[in-house]
Amino acid sequence: MVDVVSFLSSWLTLFGIYAILALCLDMEVGYTGMANTGLVSFFGIGSFVAGYISLTVFLSFFGYSYPIYSLDAVIAIGKISGSNPFLSIGVFLMSLVVAFVVSGTVGYLVSYPTLRVGPAFLGITILSFGEMLRIFMKHFTPTGGSYGLLGIPGPFGWVSEPSVKAVLFLALTLAILATVYLYFQTLSNSPYGRMLRSIREDEVASLCMGKPVPRIKAQLLFVGSGISGIAGSLLAFYQGSVSPDMFTTAVTFEVWSMVILGGRGNNRGALVGAAIISLLGWSSSALNFYLPGLVVDPNYIRWMLMGAVIVIILLYQPKGLVPEKPVQTKAWSLFETKEEKGILRKAETAVKRAFSWLAGRSYK
Amino acid sequence: MEIPVELLNTIWYICVYSLMAIPLTLSYRISKVLNFAHGVYVTLGAYTAILMSAAFGVKLSPFLAVPAAFLVGASISVLTDMMVFSPLIRRESNPVTLMIASMGAWIFIKNAFYALVDILQKRWMTSLFYTSPNIDLPAQVAIAGVELNTRLLFVVSLSAISLFLLGYFLTKTRLGMALRAIADNLDLAQISGISRERVMLITWLVSGGLAALGGFALSLFTYVSPELGDQMILQVFACSVIGGLTSIPLTFVGAVIISSSENILIVFLYRYLGIELSFRPFLSFFALLSVILIRPPAGAGGGLPYRFHLRGLSIQKKSDS
């Protein structure tokens, strides 16, 4: 039988990392209409920064001078990674911050050339940039080149019990996810959020109204890329290794599916989409246990199922599963009717709706 | 006269890329769907001849393989449209939704094909995962006293004829003009009595079929695997984007540019600047970025779907061709 605790901790951690990515992408695509198809490059930059900084700091702190990608370094790290809790956590936090800054800056810089090609070709520009970066990283020796980095010391390397380590890391990831979610919720349910939507709906009109559209886009790209970088650092610490081949365009497409399935312009939708795609991946791999010895290899059926589910969800809910809601700034609450206020009322209506949907009727 | 092999390779790739990229531009321009499943049509086209020759164990005549590949590509393309794109377009979905749906279709078809090849490989006991079709073409043919590679000649003529036919179809026939009308102004075209469904069907048919021919052409050049579509898709998109995603002649220019950067530019860079050969994929994107940064293509026909169409107003230039 499946070990529930470790299943949840591994699934939820990866879900958390992808959910952060989905939230960033949703802010860029869903709210602002910027097609960021190069998300994976900022994700990758964050991972490599985290790996580089943590390995370099650890090795130099303990007096080793091996290059960080060499075998000696890995063996040395294996001995020292659990020895100093403060160093582990300190390096972790430092990596997060530096990853945010570096990824964000790169995102900001990338927005310049895209202004020239116009929003129409923003997508392909960032995508090309992403691929170029990946190939460049394969040749860039200080961060390991095509070897990548191994043995990245996690923030909880000093904890001896592995299940505790996993749960702690999960808690950390979910905490970061919650912070990012709250931040984006505040950002979107405010006049700034309204401005973002106006850029999505009609950029020219926004410009005419005096909004500094290019500057806002650059700002958002900075924040979004920075947070993607944080997600990348989390992945580097979780997996313990990074390599350029982990960051192909397939990752971007996966995160895009999450955002579109969940519903654009909607932070909750991004989470729902991330949950669905992650869960789909996990549950379909369970097929291998229950369908042995078929003519068709169950692994192929697994992927076919994923593709089919994406198409089916989109056929029945083309706007995504969670519909977009109006921007709910503080001023909005003054205009809300009594019906809409109150959490309990909302919960009540939600439950009633669920039941009548199950019963096949529509609820008014 | 010894033609440098780099030039020959460039010609191969121009033919192959144009056969793959031009249908992508065509399908985007008319249906506004950025079809990620396009790569699969290429793979299917490449594998039609392979599976046919493996099934019947004979050397296949190229004049049989070409229509077969076209038919397979066209039918899968039309099927995808009927099951995925049309229902979504009827519900007036967002172009981004269509793009993601095409990704779902891509994953589905690709893995279904993997499963098929897997089953066939086990039954026929031949290696099908990385192979080349058994085509009945002599290796060399002498024309005007010059020894030429028959396959190259065949592929060049295939692409030239197909593209010429496509051009003729789009500009001189009524159906072709109907296609362009739908692309340029949907409402006006529908008012004039052009059936959108019919036009879409023809578009997907032609686009899938031509992409399959591109795959077949590539299979004559080198060994192919079921991953072929995925490996080529980014370069094919690059060609289309250089063409602004709407202009067919510019897409051909894009094919020339990408093909040259992969075969000629990399050689120059390696010899004179010492840049590693492993930067070759980097170069295609570099070429793409340079082109669109230096001369951004006019957003004719709306450009990529992420940009919404201003309702009613069109601030786009007149589309070329």
Place this chain on the structure above:
Amino acid sequence: MLTFLVIGLVLGGAVVYGALTPTLGQVAELNSKINQLQQQVNQLTQITEYKIGASMPLTGELSDIGVQWRTVLEMARDDLNAEMTRYGIKAKFTLVIQDDKTQPTEALKTFQMLAQSGMKVIIGPAGSSQVKACKSYVDDNKIVLISASSTSPTLAIPNDYIFRTVGSDAVQAKALAALIDTQGVDKVIVFHRDDEYGVAFADFFGKEFKNLGGSSTVIKYASGQADYASEVAQLSSSAKQGGVQGIVMISFDTDGVNIVDHAKDDAFLSSLKWFSSEGVQGATGLLTENIAQFILKTDYMGTRPVFKENPLYKDFATRYKAKAGADAPVFTANLYDAIFLAGWSIVRVGPASGEALKSALPEVAKKYYGASGWCIFDEAGDKLYQDYSIWTVKSVSGKNQYVDIGSYSGGSITWG
């Protein structure tokens, strides 16, 4: 009168009952004895089912060879179960094979999935970057990872849960250098993949070849591309310029076939001597007629991690060919033995404890001689004794086949 009848009947009944009771008791005793014996029989014939997990590349770049490895795994499982029956051991193994798309993060997810269903020993993944992605998870959660195809020297780390039943490329580079030296070739170009496998191999090869008095230059090509025509064109010009005598190709199977396919059309490259690593051995693409011509012209030879004189290997190769219709490709013998090692370790210490399995595995391997030869591990958990064979493609009774024409063992080459 009636009273006497009733009393008589009651007394009679009591007497009859008293007489029968001992017999009924015996019957009951006999019944319980039968039940006990039945239970003992059940216990003796009860077969425990053990699951071994495997993470294989069934889609993605290595899918061509991944599906062949899958056949090997199934063969190994059947043979292992047959062996269990022969020895009367009450164990039956089932395999669960998951596709990891030849990608590192997917390999990690596969391992987590398999580990969470209770498996403590998992075969795979195929590539070194994938093994690296799983390393921290298997070390933390005490899962034994056995890879039969990861050869990167950067994973030779002692005291971890990663075991590799294939020798490091550091030794194969020696073998290849020795081979080239015997052919009288002094100047080569090493044409290699830009991933871990290719870069490390080229590195080691360069050093070994220099020790033998030769010189080599490297040309790196991008991995994962559909076609390498332009790289081969440049290889040809560089070879011409450098005045080299031989080309050393370090590749996987699909790119190797592609490169050879293009090289055969190049007059200059066909005039040189060609050598390669094990990546392309077993690929059916090299068996076609026109490529066979090229192989003859260039005296194409390669090394691979197999000891051809091993009777167990010969038996395995014949059976694989009968089952799959093709020659056994590379790393198949290592994979086959990996299943056996895993199976026997489970039989020894049970399937529940990863730690116990980690200690049992080297012990089992120490005394195990399988299709890939001696399976003993070194302190880093990698195969200690790896012999290499020298292979080429020859026409055998009208059909092109892969043949082993020599072996490299203990530093020297023996032909034939």
